[in-house]
Amino acid sequence: MTSVLAGPTVGLVKAAAINDAGHTMGRGSLLRYLQIKVHHLIQDHHWDSIRVVGCHDRTATVSRFEKTGKLFNTERPTAEAHGRSLLVKAFPGADYVQHYALIIATYLAMTGRPADTVTYQPPGHEECRRAVHRLELDLDGHLVIVGWGLQHLAPASGVWNRGPGYAWQSATIAGHRVVYLGFLHSIWGDVAGRVVTRLAELGARAVVYVGKVGSLTPGIEPNTSLATGNTSLVGGTLVTWNDFFGDYAAGQSGVRGGLHVSSPSVLLEDRDWLARHTASYAFVDPEIGPMGAAARQAGIPFGYLHVISNNLTGHYPADLSNERHRDVLRRRAVLAARIRTIITGCLAGRPAPLLKGSR
Structure with a gap:
């Protein structure tokens, strides 16, 4: 070789x-x-x-x-x-x-x-592009929920079907066809944007990303609240997309809305970086911006509903170095159940089939 x-x-x-x-x-x-x-x-x-x-x-x-x-x-x-x-x-x-x-x-x-x-x-x-195109699903107008905590979001009685590097489960929620999609490998940064592009090509009508963000706002304790929004700073440019949740998620208790900034690496988020962003932005992660930009390009709605997992403005017992701690897992399970309730409530308020004619 x-x-x-x-x-x-x-x-x-x-x-x-x-x-x-x-x-x-x-x-x-x-x-x-x-x-x-x-x-x-x-x-x-x-x-x-x-x-x-x-x-x-x-x-x-x-x-x-x-x-x-x-x-x-x-x-x-x-x-x-x-x-x-x-x-x-x-x-x-x-x-x-x-x-x-x-x-x-x-x-x-x-x-x-x-x-x-x-x-x-x-x-x-x-x-x-080739790496992401290994993803093959029959998505005929489905909402695709991708990301973290899927074992808490998908029906417990459902069966996970497996493909090369990913698994999915289908369900009907409030009359809408939903696919829960998880990857064995990381879909970090621009990879996540390509995943959204691929899902749109395969027939997805909307994509929701569930994950974890860092807070840029002082005083927010990690693993106690959720984040959502429809705008991210991507490579110095603000990108806004058609938000799947509209005003619904941000109006729920325990959910914070705000501007997001996309960062390619946690390692780049030093105190100088924080000083440049904390006044205008509320959240940071690597994926939301590329996913929102890809959804906008594809002409489909996109939404995120994330656990606030860490706070860059101060030191808390929970951070990115101890995410497998028992108390962290317990708190996140509670928040995942809250995410499931919000997604179900949002779908229940829409006529089926989901977003008919939006593509």
Whole structure:
């Protein structure tokens, strides 16, 4: 097999470790966050060079730190050793490849090891498109609910059907046809936008994304409330979409509305970044903006209803480094039930079939 490391280096980017002292997570939480993300071959061994590329390859070495006890989003980048060099294979997406390279470089720097060994090769548009086009579903006017917490949202009696890297379940909710869709791999950043484009091509009439956002507003305790909205700052431009929820979700108790900002990596959200965004924006995550932009381009409604999982403006017991803690899981299960109730209520207020003639 020909080594990818021996191939062309055109487009290679050096992954610069971030200054951990200025990050919003704080040094202790940031290091814990990195330790649960970085492949064990990097934590256990020293390498002369590490390159991150866009390639979904489950035949390479799987990290022993992959998540367990979850239905979806369990897979992390895999790795392949070539002598003293390591090739890290992340699901093809420009944001995800950059994000994981920053994770590795910052982890190495924080553990006293050379970080200038890390590079990444942004995947091309066509390879990103091909990776998402493995998704094949018959969506004849369905609402597709994609993302986090699907085991709490889908009917408990339903059957999960499996495809390559994803699973789905169909149901009828308040007279509307609904598909719950989850992925084994991460649909980080621009990947999530391509998923929406693909779902529209397959016949989806609307997409709802359920996930987690960070708060940019002081005083909001993580895992106690939900976030929604219809506008995101994407690459310096405000993007607004046809909101699936309209005013319904924001009018429910425990739900906060506001402007969202899309960030390609948690590692880039330092205190300087926060200072530039906190006055105007309420939430941050990598996916909402690309998904909303893709839905707008496809001419279908899109909505998000997310758990506020962390707060960048201060330190709380719960953050991105301890999301598997029992109390965090308990609180999020309560919020997931609330999300299910809001989605059902929103559908119940609409005539079936869903959004007939909206495409």
